Amino acid sequence: MEATVVKTGTEGKTWGGGQNPPLKASYGKLMMWFFILSDALTFSGFLAAYGFSRYKFIDSWPVADEVFNHFPFLHGVDAPMYYVALMTFILIFSSVTMVLAVDAGHQMKKSKVVFYMFLTLIGGIIFLGSQAWEWKNFIQGTYGAVETRSGNIIQFLDTDGKRVALSDIALESTQRAVHDRSSGIWYTTDETLSTYTIDDIKSGFAEKENLLVRIQKLDENGHPIVLSREESIAKLNDSGIRVVEGANLYRNEYGHPLFGNFFFFITGFHGFHVFTGVLINLIIFFNILLGTYERRGSYEMVEKVGLYWHFVDLVWVFVFTFFYLV
Amino acid sequence: MAHGATHESSTKRIWYVFTLLSIATIVEVVLGIIKPQFLVETKFLSMKLLNWIFILLTIYKAYYITWAFMHMEGETKGLRRAVVWTAVFLISYLVFILLVEGDYIYEVYKSGFVKYNF
CATH class of the missing domain: 1.20.120.80 (Cytochrome c oxidase, subunit III, four-helix bundle)
Structure with missing residues (x-):
């Protein structure tokens, strides 16, 4: 225990900073x-x-x-x-x-x-x-989003410009049940399923008139562009391929995966x-x-x-x- | 102890620096929440004025943390320069190169013939 209490024993020698330490700091502090x-x-x-x-x-x-x-x-x-x-x-x-x-x-x-x-x-x-x-x-x-064929994210707004969650868009969830061991698939684990399928979102979006799509392109003032109702429906139906909820290392609902x-x-x-x-x-x-x-x-x-x-x-x-x- | 000749307490200065850091942080958060339109839409050197304010306040805070809390002000000139200059010059160079290059690639994506947003 003595060794931890007394000084390092190198004072004045090379490892202790030498005779004339130019930086006037101890070895440990310098390092x-x-x-x-x-x-x-x-x-x-x-x-x-x-x-x-x-x-x-x-x-x-x-x-x-x-x-x-x-x-x-x-x-x-x-x-x-x-x-x-x-x-x-x-x-x-x-x-x-x-x-x-x-x-x-x-x-x-x-x-x-x-x-x-x-x-x-x-x-x-x-x-x-x-x-x-x-x-x-x-x-x-928080809100969830939809991924397009090119890997971009589109998000949903109402006509007041407020973000809308997926649960407020979809009318019902037709997502299948998760396969687990008790249902007979014992050799593998199922992928993580989103709450809604992409078709739930598409049909719900078509039903509710006050919803718009925001794409990831900026206007000249640097704000993301919100599409008109017709463009929104076309965008979602033509290129939406996947529902994204939250974030992982491959994709996230906020924007670019990186x-x-x-x-x-x-x-x-x-x-x-x-x-x-x-x-x-x-x-x-x-x-x-x-x-x-x-x-x-x-x-x-x-x-x-x-x-x-x-x-x-x-x-x-x-x-x-x-x-x-x- | 290198600068250990003076043993009087510097508590007063510590609280003073804490106040400065707090004010800087509060200003950042308030600006970040209200986002004044003028600061967001005016650009200087192709970056929003608001972002310039954030970055300058950050460097201001970094200066006080290093100088007062890490006690850089009490170290010798040699030690100070060995640490601070190395970091400042290398980092400015790296940031300059990477940001210019990143912006260039963005322009290529935007005006090139490859459609990537479909």
Whole structure:
């Protein structure tokens, strides 16, 4: 146990930064900075690729506040972005408690470091839970849409310009029952079936006079084009081939499939960082409780994991902008 | 500890920066919800003014997180430049290349002879 408490034994030698460290930072802190730099480049590679695909398919890219419009306990209420804004605050606040812990560490106040680290951990865990909830909503979808032969998505509006859900279009569901093991098909699992078949949607759409189709093409002001009633019926009947509900890696009801792929990958990769951040914070938290850094005479370890935690917050600031705002 | 000579608390500055970050976030969210028509339909360098505001506010927030929370302001000039300049120059280059190229492919799809929206 002694080895974890005393200094690394490399002070003044090459691995400890040498006799005259030019950057005046410890080895561990420098390496944390360079790890963060390389991780930042990884994330910007992902986000730049996202930007590339978005510019390439700018017409069929989903509008963020139609995708993320849920808030806990407010069912059916259109609440664009409130929840991600809350998540952003939670993460920024856990960054604040982290930096307060570092600050308390500088003054060697153990109980304060413990308290602030605890708050940081709680913030991280709440954020992870929120992200899971956000994924659930994204996967489940809200309104549903129809895919055309070319793989584009068409969505449904009423004459007031409000989105209409598939359940309000179809008169009845003629979808077949799911094959399961008890019904005799034991050697394979059935595909996931949509609630309605494409014919249910087509007949319901023809019946209800106030429905229109919105296609993924932008007018000169950058708004998606809504077709007239006749064009809508023709579009749906000629090219609609599949009902899409929610999102998976192949298609999503919001727009271009790549949006779903990038959403899962980038927020997933960020969530993985938050998860490891929480784990590392937890280890450091126990070390503080055990008094390791009190005996070492320095809370620099808290500072190093703090750097990582702030970086995770920093990445979220960018993810928030490019997925939810822009 | 590199900059450990001063042990007085900087709690005040931390809360000040938190206030700045919160205000920036609130402005972003409010603008994102109301989406003023003027900002959405006016373009600068082929991007909506609203998006420019979002991106500038994001960089503003990133600056404060790095400088105040990650304490970059207290590091030596060498460390600061090694980290920040590397990221800023590489990322600007990559983003420039990819966005220009993405827009080019969009134009090809739009005006080319291949029908892809049927």
